Amino acid sequence: MEVKRRTARNLVAKLSSVSEQTRTEALCELRLISKHDPESQPLIADAGVVPYLSETLYGSSPTIQENAASTLLNLSITSRASLMSTRGFLDALSHALINSPSPSIESGQFGGPRCGSCFGGVDRQGCEDGDRGRRHDGAGADCGV
Structure with missing residues (x-):
């Protein structure tokens, strides 16, 4: 497990490199x-990847943006609290869904119903119909863009 932790830290550190x-x-x-x-x-x-990935969602490279969005989606399965508590994450996610240079992000790679996995308590039943999903607390949650 320590090898995986060290690998994660090293890869996250590389995200701050000046080399694209x-x-x-x-x-x-x-x-x-x-x-x-x-x-x-x-x-x-835990290695601190979420701020780097959030910032990457503002980028103009479709490949980099898709990789960041997919990584965030994968992390949302087990680390939802880490995503939601990261300052600027929701703004970055919203920006990526609205302004994506990549059709795969806006058409379902990360957007739409799958986005609900980042938010937890969203009932995605209505999302397939293009309706608005409802949070368990009754507040509206837009399922698609």
């Missing part, structure tokens, strides 16, 4: 690890 290639490679690796190794998801979140 280094950042992209680290981001792609984080996406794959978060997808194929559920045990690593909380370790990646």
Whole structure:
């Protein structure tokens, strides 16, 4: 487990590199690890990746933006609290869904009903019909963009 923790920390540290290639490679690796190794998801979140990924959602590169969005989606499975407590995450997510240069993000890769996994208590039943989902507390939650 310590090896996974160290790997997560090293990859997250690479996200602050001045080299775009280094950042992209680290981001792609984080996406794959978060997808194929559920045990690593909380370790990646604990390593402080969410602010970096949130900032990346504002980027103009579709590939980088897709990798960041997919990594966030994977992390939302086990580390929802970490995502929701990160300052600026919801603004970045909203920006990516509305202004995405990538059609896969706005058409369902990360948006729409799947976005509900980031928010937890959203009842996604109505999302498939294009309706508004309802949180368990009764507040509205828009399921799609």
